Amino acid sequence: MKAFLAGVALALVGCGGRVADPIGASADARDVPAHRGGTLRTATFADVRSLDPHVSLDGASGPVLQLLYATLIKFARPGQGKDGGNFAPDLASDWRVADDGRRVTFTLRRGAKFHDGSDVLAGDVKRGLERALAAKTPNPGKSFYERIEGFDAYSSGKAESLAGVVVLGDHELAIDLTEPDATLLSVLTMPLVAPLCPSAGRAWDRDFGQHPCGAGPFSLNRWDAGRAVVLDRFDGWYEPGKPYVDRIEWSVLVPPFTQRLKFERGELDMLRDFSESDLSLFRRAPLWKDRGEWEAAKTVGGLFMNTEIAPFDNVELRRAVQSALDPDELAATRPSTVRPASRRVPSGIPGYDPRPGAVHDEAAALEHMRLAGYPFDPGTGRGGYPKEITFDSLGDSFYGQAAEVTQQELARVGIRIKLRLLGWPAYLAETSRRHLVSIGTDAWSADFPDPSDFYEPLLHSRAIAEEESQNRAFYSNKQFDELLDRARRATDFGERVALYRQAEDLVLRDAPSVMSYSIVWFELWQPYVRGYHVNALRQQDLATAWVDEVARGGAAKAPISAFLPGKPRPAAIALRAVPFGGPR
């Protein structure tokens, strides 16, 4: 009892805001070649919804799906892919885009196998595409592939097969397009159309997600719904000797605070879901500060202004808002994970433009207010837009916090904002309805690694609808539309980037929406996890990671009896008091 009380007392007084030391730091000095064996344990706060790649587009399932399934090609770091491009081979060892941009021919890798041992052939790729795009398959991203020849007839159930996917041989396949589509390669990196084992058949089956079978580096051992996904190494993977680890245990629905405790106890090897305060603690800790990697930025946030209704049908007022926003001020509220931004395409996406875009300039904002007909004197507080404007944002999230900063910034130039914080469903329903919401939070995360994804769904006039409009600014500009359409058809990436930059100039001039911050994620892992690097687009690509079990030593979960009061703790586990109430 005394030991118990002493432990409680120690815990209570030990709120020093420290984190445990890395486990197995001796791995840094060990010159050990990559080798097989061991188990990697990681976690996420979200739940894996489905392991059927053709119906799953949620963030938590993505990293698991990319381990279970191989795709024709995969995304590389910008400029580091095949021929200096943005894509690297996966099941396809090579691909060629026809001069007119309407046919892409893939040569499949020989020796690639599915988890059931059968060879991956061109017919399997076609079967996968047809299963994914069939009328009865509730694929949430079907329209990404709408330019494949015969898509409309096939996806509506009027055709038996997808005419635009042509099998040229066991290892050769062509995809024909109705018009050149530069995003095709990008959307083919998504598991949404991944080839499945022959046993999956041609028709979608609800139960497939319970016993998935693909051609990825890992196969499913078991899926304890709501608890964990356990993957085993697939020894038939096409890259000899890889992957390294025998097993990956992926716990789900683990709150960030619990993840941190488990990471410090050595029950998790990797950590990604940090609270702001925890991330700050780890980044400041001397033994941790040089460890881990930032993921490439692929999410931007800011605000939209409805160009069709008052008061933001007045372009000068929109420009005033654009100039009034201070990305640095916003980023300072969450310095660990929020970066200032001034353009739509985030830095992790090919085509990112590092030049300054929307620039914070309060004097310019005041001048735009004058030109809009609402002069404002910051000294006296007189003038400005006469009415309070309702701003729709999301409660209980960073977006709501960002909206509060925006509220203060706009007040300085004479625009009074009343915040309306909504839940996701209400926010999406309201802001996407025509002639209803004049200003609100805007944010976008890359569906696929292409700059078009940050323009077309959000600002092309095709994206305007009476209900469920993705173009929440209801921005319509023929010149802008033409630039986007040309960029989509262009086969040269440099030409496309130039076109998107012209389009961006129009957005900066017309200011229908302003993206002022980018959200980034940090990944941290124990020193005994080796060979791991953050994936270019999605988090936690574990195919190349291996475990130095000697360095990990006794960090594996110790029996509870070892921790009973009065018994010394195992030396391998460095445990420190954690701040109570700090982490969420």
Place this chain on the structure above:
Amino acid sequence: MNLLARLASMLLVLWGVVTMTFVVNYALPGDPARAIAGPQARPADLVQIRKAYGLDRSLAVQYALFAKRLVHLGPSHPDPRDEAHRSCSTFGALHLDLGTSYQKGKPVAKLLADRFPATLLLAVAATLVQVLLGVVTGTFAAVRKNTIFDHGTVALTLLGISAPTFLLGVFLQWVLAAELRLVPLDGYGATFGERLGHVILPALTLGLFGAAYYTRLVRDEVLTQRAQDYARTAFAKGATRARVIGVHVLRNALMPLVTVVGVDLGVLVGGAIVTEKLFRWPGLGALSVDAVADRDGPVIMGTVIVASSAVIVASLVVDMSYALLDPRARGAGK
């Protein structure tokens, strides 16, 4: 006959709750198709998702289909490939069909059946904690009225009632699991033995919160009963304090507690949302809160049916147990 009438009224209440939930779920802002496809889904994809899940139909049609499917007759051993009965739970020819989860793609009845044992274990464990702690501390506080123990207990129960479970849970997790390592941090365990270890933290979190309330309830009841004539008579006849309190007073003082415990147990069977989330306890509470966030209609309906049934059944059991515990209640029923 009385029991039959009671059962009929219970079914009526259940039907009312289910219908109301169906209508409210339909009327809520937000689109289940968007919850399925994601906030960035394109309109064309939303249209086909709605069609695939029957969400493009009117409220009346959706409700009629739900009601028709909920309880129906069918083959005793349906073919697993038969889509018409894929999500059914069969009881001979009687089928219970709660549909298929939009998000998880599994039959709702199976999801509920998978999670029910975890919820039941936690509900029973938490109830045990709160009853044992509440009765013991409440009785001692009453017996030692106006002592430091009594004042301390009252103050502590106030703290216990005021402290939100998520705060208490995080505190217990930090002290008992992270620092002292007496229990696992979270999770469910693979065997029943492991689960008994894993249930300690969530049961304590829920139980301490409930025990605070029970302590106050028992204390007040014991004080009231101790002032009754029958207690004074027992003392006058020379019975010891332990006997008067333990045999006579406590038996009467616990009557109101039975009602509260019954209803609380019913509520806990419906799921302890915050605690289950915090400790990753795979019960109905976590399932229901996820379902609401995801607008997963079939799962919402399934969890509401289970939760409502649990409370209704618990109320019935409480009423019946009154008759057993209190002879006057038996007489009143005649």
